[in-house]
Amino acid sequence: xxxxxxxxxxxxxxxxxxxxxxxxxxxxxxxxxxxxxxxxxxxxxxxxxxxxxxxxxxxxxxxxxxxxxxxxxxxxxxxxxxxxxxxxxxxxxxxxxxxxxxxxxxxxxxxxx
Amino acid sequence: xxxxxxxxxxxxxxxxxxxxxxxxxxxxxxxxxxxxxxxxxxxxxxxxxxxxxxxxxxxxxxxxxxxxxxxxxxxxxxxxxxxxxxxxxxxxxxxxxxxxxxxxxxxxxxxxxxxx
Numbered sequence: 001x002x003x004x005x006x007x008x009x010x011x012x013x014x015x016x017x018x019x020x021x022x023x024x025x026x027x028x029x030x031x032x033x034x035x036x037x038x039x040x041x042x043x044x045x046x047x048x049x050x051x052x053x054x055x056x057x058x059x060x061x062x063x064x065x066x067x068x069x070x071x072x073x074x075x076x077x078x079x080x081x082x083x084x085x086x087x088x089x090x091x092x093x094x095x096x097x098x099x100x101x102x103x104x105x106x107x108x109x110x111x112x113x
Numbered sequence: 114x115x116x117x118x119x120x121x122x123x124x125x126x127x128x129x130x131x132x133x134x135x136x137x138x139x140x141x142x143x144x145x146x147x148x149x150x151x152x153x154x155x156x157x158x159x160x161x162x163x164x165x166x167x168x169x170x171x172x173x174x175x176x177x178x179x180x181x182x183x184x185x186x187x188x189x190x191x192x193x194x195x196x197x198x199x200x201x202x203x204x205x206x207x208x209x210x211x212x213x214x215x216x217x218x219x220x221x222x223x224x225x226x227x228x229x
Contacts, residue, residue, distance in 0.1 A: 033216065035217075040221070042117075042204050042206075042220050042221050042222050043158070043204070043217070043219050044219070045216030045218070047216075048216060056215050088156060090157075090158065101148075101160055101163055103160070104150075104157050104158035104159075106155055107157065
C-alpha cells in the first residue's frame with residue numbers, strides 16, 4: 001500500500017519563475033494539505049483541498065495556489081518565485097479533512113536561485 | 114492565534130539514557146488536538162501520537178510516553194532507554210477543534226541526537 005507520493009523530489013528554479021509540485025495521496029484518503037518547511041523550522045500550513053476545493057488556507061500570499069483532481073491527487077503552484085520560497089514542501093493526505101490524522105510524504109526540496 | 118513552543122533546539126544524549134522533549138502550547142480553543150511527529154533525515158513526518166484536549170491521561174507506547182498537563186499547557190514526550198535509531202527531529206503540533214481540518218501549527222522542532 002503506497003503512502004503519500006510527491007514529485008519531483010528536488011527542484012531548482014530561478015527567481016521570478018513558476019513551479020508546480022505534485023502529490024498523490026495515500027490510498028483511501030480524499031484530503032490533501034500542503035506545508036512549507038524552511039530550513040531549521042517547523043512546517044507551516046499553506047492550504048487544504050477537499051472535494052476539489054480549497055477549504056482552509058494559512059497565511060500565504062496568492063502566489064501560492066493549488067488544485068485537486070477527481071482522483072484526489074493535488075498540485076501546488078507557486079508563481080513569481082522569490083529566494084525566500086526555497087524550502088521543503090510537504091504534502092499530507094487524510095480521510096475526511098483529517099478526522100483520523102495525517103500521512104505525510106517525503107517532500108519536494110525547492111531551491112530558488 | 115495558536116502557538117507551539119519547543120524550547121530545546123537540540124539535545125544530545127548517550128544511548129540508553131532517558132530523554133524528555135518539552136512542548137508548550139497556546140490556544141484559545143476549548144477543544145483542540147495535540148500531536149507529536151518524528152522527522153528522520155529522509156524528510157517525511159512520521160506520526161507518533163494524537164491527543165485531544167479532553168483526554169489528560171498519560172500514554173505509554175513501548176519506550177515512548179507522553180505527559181499531557183492542561184494546567185501548564187504542556188505535552189511532553191519521553192523516550193526511555195534511547196536508541197541510535199531514535200535520532201531525528203521531533204515536532205510537537207497543535208490543531209483546533211477541526212482535528213486538523215484547519216491545519217496544524219508546528220513548533221520549531223527539537224533535534225535529538227543519540228550517540229552510541
